[in-house]
Amino acid sequence: MGFRPFVFNLAKKLGLKGYVRNAGLNACVLLDSLNYNFIESILKNFEVLEFNIEALPYKKAVLEELKSGYFWEGFKIFKSIKDTKLSLNLPLDFATCKGCMQDATNPNSRFFNYAFCACAKCGPRYSLIKSLPYDRSSTTMSDFTMCKECLKEYESPTDRRFHTELISCETCGMKLKLIESKKLDFKSELDILKRAAMLLKEGKILALKGITGYALICDAKNLESVLRLRALKHRKTKPIALMAEVSTIDKLVRLDLKLRAILLGQSSPMVIAPKLKNLAPQMQAILKEISPNNTLAITRPFSAHLSLLFSFLPDYVLCFTSANLKGAHIAKSAKELKGLEVDGVLTYNRVLTQSLDDSIVCISGDFLRGIRFSRGIAPFSMKLKSIESKSLIAAFGAHSKTSLTFLQGDECISSPYISNLDSLENIEHLRNTFLHFCALFGKPTILVCDANSSYESTKLAKSLALESNIKLLEIYHHHAHFIALCMEAKVAKNENVLAFIWDGSGLGLDLKLWGGEVFSGSLDRVQDIKRVFHFKYFYLMRNEASIKDAQKTTFFMFKSLGVKIKNFNFENENILEALFDKRLNLIESSSLGRIFDVVAFMLGLVSVSEYEGQSGELIASLASKGNTFLHSPYSYKLTKDEIDLKEMFEGIAKDLDSKEKCFIANRFLDTLADIALNITLWMGQKKAAFGGGVFLNMLLCEKIQRQFKTRGLEVFFPFLPSGDYSISIGQAGYAALLESKEAKV
Known part of the structure; x- marks a missing residue:
């Protein structure tokens, strides 16, 4: 982002001759001499990212000393070419930078109140690319011809919009449009945003075109609007993401330094953070409707048009969730909104070639964790x-x-x-x-x-x-x-690696549904990776609807493992008994995801799963109400290659008679952490890695990390989303x- 202008100005300052050009998504610099001051200045002063994530890619400079003696006078930016060597990297859709946000609110700037101002620091955008190399002509910005003022800044080496392919202004750029039942004439772009804000204050639901796709937005404090939004999204209890100014976010959740830096940085993803405990009762009730858990997914207005909208919504919190029909990808055009009954559409006339959801990240112990990779990260x-x-x-x-x-x-x-x-x-x-x-x-x-x-x-x-x-x-x-x-x-x-792969399910080598596995192996013997432990097999019903029925899952798991619990009754028990005896429509599984469902059912949290990972979220939220640091695992058995949880389930049933449910939830997670520790010790390993959707449960990860630290063992939790994204x-x-x-x- 802005590399060519940076190099151009640096070369001029140092009196160097040569050129810089884009080659695909790489930058190529040719100089008349090898100048270490030039290289050192680039490494020290060029800002690649506003914050540093070790897992994000970086490029090293490749130095080549040319034999040729011919060079150009001065230093120039040459026309981009296609890279002859394939490089697997693409631009990201970053948030509008601080400078452009300030321009949009500065009466002395020619970009004052312009909803789409951008400079080199705002970067190129994946969502606009048609082909490479990344030039204006190969993106949907080619639909907008630069006015004289924009062209002047684009060609001026001293301007921060020098060679900014996204440059535009009110004269030559994108136009906002508000589609609603009333046909109104607006004198300015600002009037459109004022009207949109008014509709939100009235409890309306709008579809808003963000920088990478449409979102459904409404006033998060308006219960009627939130319930309508849930009905639109077919989302009964699943948490809804929020957007608010950072000053408002600080009144809702606790942001540690890492999360704050990421939220304010260029990626500006959704962050998952714990709710504040001293909230007013009314606010607690509102946020419980938004998210029944003890956390919120929240982000800031990350573009100029969102920031301008919030200037008319002081202290407001908006629901901000992807606009799509159930099961469909996030909409990138108004046509794809068909079927969503919204009260208005706030859009603009730049085409998106790709649509992206918001990225989601959180912190777990010492690790920055990805929940979803999309806008700003992928x-x-x-x-x-x-x-x-x-x-x-x-x-x-x-x-x-x-x-x-x-x-x-x-x-x-x-x-x-x-x-x-x-x-x-x-x-x-x-x-x-x-x-x-x-x-x-x-x-x-x-x-x-x-x-x-x-x-x-x-x-x-x-x-x-x-x-x-x-x-x-x-x-x-x-x-x-x-x-x-x-x-x-x-x-x-x-290197031999011990890895715990715990998730919902996936087909295993024996054609059973795996989901609670421990592997040992190395990359140089990739076909000899061995499963050394797994949760003892239990039967599940084959069809998806029955798998989501936590009561049925509990019945078949108890029968499979021989769990003996008195006074635990099931609906249609005779029918389920007959199915089990004849093994009708059943398949064996080792899925830890389904074990979470059973524990959630025993705790009265879930009867039918609404969404993936629901049981884990609710168990962690319940556990957080108790003492999460007291390590008190239930009994279990490790045999030759199996993890048998029969005694754990019987222990949970016993505790239900006399213990608080938050205590039981903690003991369950403690048991899993204890299993991971003891298997690692059993295998004689000094460290272990953890992957699979179960490890999106951050409280479980923190418990594992604590137990391993007490024994001087290392853990590796991925920044990549540990679910099926990877x-x-x-x-x-x-x-x-x-x-x-x-x-x-």
């Missing part, structure tokens, strides 16, 4: 340590909360989050993302997918492989999780390892 590029491929590999991920990954050389890039593939719209979105990546990076020669043939991602990969006669590889779900962990942790190829990364790594001559297959 497409996510990663430099690889132990893996390299000559081929271009494309991996299609799993079924829920998935992603697409391309890998070549020692780099890989993963798409923004793609929602569950339960709808034709989302399947098509995955396909279109693949085609978009192909247009940017080229056609892959190897495709990789999950071994579960019922996954829509697997069906798509097989179809594309057949259409184009491309090599197709399959890998089992939890093995891909293991490899992704190793890739992010940058372990040596021959599956495609592990799949791509698997293909590269098989291709490598060093892999022992």
Whole structure:
């Protein structure tokens, strides 16, 4: 972002000759002499990011001393070219920078009250790209011809908008539009925002076009509006994300220094933070309707048009959730809003080529954790340590909360989050993302997918492989999780890794539903990764509706494990008994996600799961009301390769008669932390890695980290979302390892 202007001005200052140009998404600098002051100034003074996340990609300078003696007079910015060497990185959709936010509110600025002001620091945008290299002509900004003033700043080396492809102003740029039942004439853009604010104050729900897609917004303190929004989203109890000015956010949640820095930084994602405990009763009731948990997902107005809207909504808190029909991807055009009964649409006339949800991050112990990678963080590029491929590999991920990954050389890039593939719209979105990546990076020669043939991602990969006669590889779900962990942790190829992969479910080698596994292995023997422990198998009903029924799951789990509990009654027990005796429509599973469902059912938190991870969220929220530091695990048994929780369930049932539920919730999480510790000690390991959706439960992660520290052991929790987002990364790594001559297959 702004690298060419920075280099241009630095070279002029140092009296250097040569040029700078874009080559794809890389920057190429040619000088008439090797100047270390120049290089040192770049490394010291050029701001790549406002905050530093170790997991985010970085590029090292490559120095080449040319033999040729011909150079140009002075220093110039040359026209961009396509990069002959493929580089797997793409621009991110960052928040509007502080300087442009100030310009939008400064009466002396020509960008005063302009909703789309931008400079070099605001960066390029993935959501606008049509092709590479990244120039205005290859984005949807090509629809807007620069006026004289903008062109002057674009061409001025001393201006911070020098070569800013997003530059525009009220004269030549985007126009806001408000669509509602009343037909009103607005004298200015500001009047449109005033009217939108008025509608929100009246309790209306609006669809607002953000920088990467549409959001549904309403007054979070208006209960009627919130309930209408829940009905629109078919979301009975699932938490709703919020947006407010930072001064208001500080009155709702506790932000530590890391979360505050990220919230105020260029990525500006949603952050998950604990609610303040001293809130007024009325506010507590409002926030409980927004989120029944002890945390909130919240962000700030991260663009100029959002900031200007909030100037008419002082101290307001807005619900801010993606605008989409149930099961569909976030809308990027007004056409895709069809079917959503909103009271108005606040939009503008710049086309989005891609739509992205908000990214979500949180803090767990010493670790910054990703919950969802999208706006501002993805497409996510990663430099690889132990893996390299000559081929271009494309991996299609799993079924829920998935992603697409391309890998070549020692780099890989993963798409923004793609929602569950339960709808034709989302399947098509995955396909279109693949085609978009192909247009940017080229056609892959190897495709990789999950071994579960019922996954829509697997069906798509097989179809594309057949259409184009491309090599197709399959890998089992939890093995891909293991490899992704190793890739992010940058372990040596021959390093033995102990990894706990705990999640909802995925097809295992024995064709049973795995989900509570412990693996041991190394990348140089990728086909010999071994499952050393798993939760003892129990029966589940095969169909999804029954799996969501926590009562049925509890019945079959108790029967499978031989749990003996008095006075624990089930509806239709005779029918369930008959199904179990005949093993009708049942499948064996080791899923820890379903174990969470059973504990949540026993605690009276869940009867039918509404959304993925609900049981874990509610158990953690309940546990946080008690003493989370008192380590008091239930009894369990570790046999040769099984973890048997029969005694734990019986202990929970006993405690229900006399103990507080928050105490029981803590003991359950303590048990899981104790299992992780004892298996690590049993295996003689000094450290362990943790992946899978269960480890999005941050309280569990904190308990594990504390227990490991007491024994002097190390833990690794990923910044990559530990759910199925990272599956495609592990799949791509698997293909590269098989291709490598060093892999022992």
